[in-house]
Amino acid sequence: MFATLSDRLADTFKNLRGKGRLSEADIDATAREIRIALLEADVALPVVKEFVGAVKERARGEEVSGALNPAQQVVKIVNEELVAILGGETRRLRYAKTGPTVIMLAGLQGAGKTTLAAKLALWLKEQGKSPLLVAADLQRPNAVNQLQVNGERVGVKVFAPEPGNGVGNPVTVARDAVEEAKRTLHDVVIVDTAGRLGVDAELMKQAADIRDAVQPDEVLFVVDAMIGQDAVSTAQAFLDGVGYDGVVLTKLDGDARGGAALSIASITGKPVMFASNGEKMSDFDLFHPDRMASRILDMGDMLTLIEQAEKTFDADAAAKAAAKLTGQGGEFTLDDFLEQMQQVRKLGSMSKIMGMLPGMGQFRDQLENFDDREIDRIQAVIQSMTPAERANPKMIDGSRRLRIARGSGRQVSDVNQLVDRFFEARKMMQSMAKGGGMPGMPGMPGMGGPKRAKAKPQAKKAKGAKRSGNPAKAAQEAAAAKQKAAASPANPFGTPAGAEPVDYEQAAAALNLPKDFSKYLK
Numbered sequence: 001m002f003a004t005l006s007d008r009l010a011d012t013f014k015n016l017r018g019k020g021r022l023s024e025a026d027i028d029a030t031a032r033e034i035r036i037a038l039l040e041a042d043v044a045l046p047v048v049k050e051f052v053g054a055v056k057e058r059a060r061g062e063e064v065s066g067a068l069n070p071a072q073q074v075v076k077i078v079n080e081e082l083v084a085i086l087g088g089e090t091r092r093l094r095y096a097k098t099g100p101t102v103i104m105l106a107g108l109q110g111a112g113k114t115t116l117a118a119k120l121a122l123w124l125k126e127q128g129k130s131p132l133l134v135a136a137d138l139q140r141p142n143a144v145n146q147l148q149v150n151g152e153r154v155g156v157k158v159f160a161p162e163p164g165n166g167v168g169n170p171v172t173v174a175r176d177a178v179e180e181a182k183r184t185l186h187d188v189v190i191v192d193t194a195g196r197l198g199v200d201a202e203l204m205k206q207a208a209d210i211r212d213a214v215q216p217d218e219v220l221f222v223v224d225a226m227i228g229q230d231a232v233s234t235a236q237a238f239l240d241g242v243g244y245d246g247v248v249l250t251k252l253d254g255d256a257r258g259g260a261a262l263s264i265a266s267i268t269g270k271p272v273m274f275a276s277n278g279e280k281m282s283d284f285d286l287f288h289p290d291r292m293a294s295r296i297l298d299m300g301d302m303l304t305l306i307e308q309a310e311k312t313f314d315a316d317a318a319a320k321a322a323a324k325l326t327g328q329g330g331e332f333t334l335d336d337f338l339e340q341m342q343q344v345r346k347l348g349s350m351s352k353i354m355g356m357l358p359g360m361g362q363f364r365d366q367l368e369n370f371d372d373r374e375i376d377r378i379q380a381v382i383q384s385m386t387p388a389e390r391a392n393p394k395m396i397d398g399s400r401r402l403r404i405a406r407g408s409g410r411q412v413s414d415v416n417q418l419v420d421r422f423f424e425a426r427k428m429m430q431s432m433a434k435g436g437g438m439p440g441m442p443g444m445p446g447m448g449g450p451k452r453a454k455a456k457p458q459a460k461k462a463k464g465a466k467r468s469g470n471p472a473k474a475a476q477e478a479a480a481a482k483q484k485a486a487a488s489p490a491n492p493f494g495t496p497a498g499a500e501p502v503d504y505e506q507a508a509a510a511l512n513l514p515k516d517f518s519k520y521l522k
Contacts, residue, residue, distance in 0.1 A: 005037055016030065031055060082289075088289060090290075094218060094245075100189050103218045104210065104214065108222075112276065120248075121188075122284070131190055132184070132190070134158075134189060135148070135192060136192055137193055137195070189214075211242060211243070219245050220246050221248070224250055246272070335382075337382070337425070381408045393419050396419060401419075
């Protein structure tokens, strides 16, 4: 969603690299580029003015002028200001001290409230809560049926006494739902209300009546993140007509420019609490302003990736694979390789996973073009092998590869490529498991494995001075060498040439040194 904004900001910061200090012109040019990037992302004009003004003021201050790397300091300032306009700190749900916690959803038609109600119920269920979904949207055709289907998908009970489709009183349904939750010991009630337009006074009043009837602990305004500039006016209309405590952004995985997320919290003063970023019921989580700012600046979101991995990965299977890679639990086989790939797949699409890594913005085109069905093809090839072949891929010769290719509906070249990649991946993972680094980079701990040290060339023996075989000539050369040594300058490391020999016993006595110490002076 923030691809355009991320690219523009990355290009802006690239121009600052390598500068020892930032001039006034550099700061103005950077601020201008940031302003253009935000406006292109559909961020509301008042928010853009406030943001750019804060960045310029801080960029001219001591924290940049005194920094060793001004460009990195500007990036740090932009990151902190992004976190501020996104709401600052992560806002979590307030639970009721007594009785069930009542959460009411409100928003425009088509914002995705009914689907989001089921996602929120699943999230609460994973937190150890016992939620109850309430079908109080009695206006939209089949809204009640849709909530019942979604509730069944996530394993959450749905309270739906009225058929909907224009029949029934939503205020009565919401009130009765709270009593039902008390009777059946559900600790959270999620009320799904009808979608409405900001200018529809009748439906706006109905939402206010539901609010007054159930006295919700949290009223969440559900807004489509792709709504653009109209998000601010809509959010303000709901704030005036119904009132709410927090915002939930849906469709964050869309290709719109995402200005709504950067505008609502700053304009309304209400924090973004949750974000929905996919079609699966599990594609829903708390909204962390600092992590979203990191994604926008292409710094990655490792914390979210780690949290998702902890929820998805089988700890026992991962421990067994790690033991095999370190040589403590047998050989790492193709079965283990396939199991690890299936674990990664549970995290979601590969493009989404890779997008959480720092610096992956420059590979966005490749990530968007990645075909997640490639894992299915790899699985077909591996499962077309015999157990013996999966356990020992070295035995897969030409005839076996042809059989495997026919069994999986692939080419022999695909089988060759998979086997080669497996050996490379196993070697890399073994190196990382033993040494804690990436292979192929010598000179770093655990990187590339030990290499045979080159033997040091032995120093050649110095050749002695050539002597003539003629005795008379040899005696003449020796006398000339002695005369040359006598005429040479003083030796800086010893007794000067031509100086009188030193009496070490006398020198030791003059210095009051212990007896026989003179031998250490020689």
